[in-house]
Amino acid sequence: ITRIAHNLIIDHFRQERNENTISNDEVAVDLLNDMRFSDKTIEEMLVNKQVFEDVKKMIRFLPANQREVLEMRYYEELSSALRPEAFMTVDLPRPEA
Secondary structure (H helix, E strand, C coil): CHHHHHHHHHHHHHHHHHCCCEECCCCEECHHHCHHHCCCCHHHHHHHHHHHHHHHHHHCCCCHHHHHHHHHHHHCCCCCCCCHHHHHHCCCCCCCC
16 A cells, blocks of 8 residues: 555656646646646546545555655655655665565
8 A cells, every 4th residue: 555655646746747837927828737638537537636635645644754754755855865864764664576
């Protein structure tokens, strides 16, 4: 479950970084998020939103130190190179092969 949550969070933030907004001074137009120009159906978007909300809820059940690492890495966009001590002090379970 931890690995699934991890991957979903990474996917969400990668997608968020890659989205571009085209706008002028008067009206902001987000062409890439307009359903007329989207490859995703409304159902897919709702499922993705629900999965993301479920992952956020699951993160709340993590121990504080593991939750802090996720927040630093994905919400505050800090890489492990910037805060290696935080990642080394957290006892994260190793994924099973």
